[in-house]
Amino acid sequence: MASIARKNLFEDIPRFLVAQAGIMFAVSLVTIQLGILKGFSRSTAIVIDYARADLWVASKEMVAFELTSPLPADYINKSMTVTGVDRAEILLVRAGRWHGHDGKLSPARIFGFNPDGELFAGWRLSDGNLNDLKQPYTAIVASGVQKSLGLDETRIGSIAGLPVTIVGTAEDVQSNASSPFLFSSLETANTYGDAEINSSINCIRQASGDLDCTNSFKNRPLGQKNGDLAPPKPLSLSDPISYVLIRAKPGQDLPQLKQRLLSALPETQILTQAEIAAITRNYWEVRTGVGFILGLGATVGFIVGMVVVGQILYASVADHLREFGTLKAMGAANSVIYRIIIEQSLWMAILGYVPSMGICLTLGQWTQMTRGIMILIEPSTAAAVLLLTVVMCMGSAIFAVQKVTRLDPAIVFKA
Numbered sequence: 001m002a003s004i005a006r007k008n009l010f011e012d013i014p015r016f017l018v019a020q021a022g023i024m025f026a027v028s029l030v031t032i033q034l035g036i037l038k039g040f041s042r043s044t045a046i047v048i049d050y051a052r053a054d055l056w057v058a059s060k061e062m063v064a065f066e067l068t069s070p071l072p073a074d075y076i077n078k079s080m081t082v083t084g085v086d087r088a089e090i091l092l093v094r095a096g097r098w099h100g101h102d103g104k105l106s107p108a109r110i111f112g113f114n115p116d117g118e119l120f121a122g123w124r125l126s127d128g129n130l131n132d133l134k135q136p137y138t139a140i141v142a143s144g145v146q147k148s149l150g151l152d153e154t155r156i157g158s159i160a161g162l163p164v165t166i167v168g169t170a171e172d173v174q175s176n177a178s179s180p181f182l183f184s185s186l187e188t189a190n191t192y193g194d195a196e197i198n199s200s201i202n203c204i205r206q207a208s209g210d211l212d213c214t215n216s217f218k219n220r221p222l223g224q225k226n227g228d229l230a231p232p233k234p235l236s237l238s239d240p241i242s243y244v245l246i247r248a249k250p251g252q253d254l255p256q257l258k259q260r261l262l263s264a265l266p267e268t269q270i271l272t273q274a275e276i277a278a279i280t281r282n283y284w285e286v287r288t289g290v291g292f293i294l295g296l297g298a299t300v301g302f303i304v305g306m307v308v309v310g311q312i313l314y315a316s317v318a319d320h321l322r323e324f325g326t327l328k329a330m331g332a333a334n335s336v337i338y339r340i341i342i343e344q345s346l347w348m349a350i351l352g353y354v355p356s357m358g359i360c361l362t363l364g365q366w367t368q369m370t371r372g373i374m375i376l377i378e379p380s381t382a383a384a385v386l387l388l389t390v391v392m393c394m395g396s397a398i399f400a401v402q403k404v405t406r407l408d409p410a411i412v413f414k415a
Contacts, residue, residue, distance in 0.1 A: 022308040023352030029301035037294035039374030045277035050122035053245035064283035070240030093242040094193035096159040100150025107179035112189025119245040128168020140168040145180035160195035187232035310396035345397035
């Protein structure tokens, strides 16, 4: 009976190709929606995933990684006095307004850390070196955001009238939910943050109402050398910071260390790396509703696929009613008809799934490299989509076969 299923499927090649195109569209829609959902979820805490800290000291008011209240900088020293702490490092998270070479304004997220540190920058660099950040007014940019920042071959822009020279590119570190990421030294990030605050205050005070008072092309030529500027402001104990990253001593019990840190650092919460990543992802998936929207898109894709495949199989069955009538007239049981149509649906599922997955994987790599947008298609996702495709096609086949099971064999003898 396998030959009957294949004959029905391949006897009209143009029609077969149109049918497979519909299935490929449905499978691709589901795969891309699931990939965007998984990629979005992973990317929101990707910076945390690359860190090497055992514990994160965060404000008690922290809602998500990029949405938190400041901590006193002297918490770094207090942390080092706690028994069981091997190393502590500061992390700054600042917002900035980037002016690229094209003069356009773009939001940016600035992360300040110690280039000689060991707990934060675990991501891979496609070019440049962390030591390059020791030069003033330099930064590393996340891959895929160069176009949105308006970077040209000079790789120079400005934040709050201060120049920014891009000295490297970090791979697979950009969040789909955030502004373009810039990574710099603590001193440079602190200087950019203070300059943004001061420029915003000055803008509000301007009687002219010109809010573009930080435009680097008006305040400072982009070609001006960094050496002509005052050095970045060193971080002092009175400055606000975002997080303290903690590495525990070998063999240290983390729950006990968390309790000692909580006692030493008031108004904080001490989180493991997995906990702060989970809080951040839950915020974006649940509180913002993004997860619901993307999941709804995948559901709609599945329904569309069911409709498309159902129509294709129903039309195929209708075109071969006389053949199925002949089988029934010869005494073929309904189970034989079921096997033929279900096998036909399985062929359609496999032949539609394989090229669709290839297209989606290629698209995911392209968007990651060119736009910094992560479409994450893991083996588990690919397996789930394959199962959904098979269920979708078999469900449609069972719907289509009802027409045959109710078929009167006498149709064979009608004119």
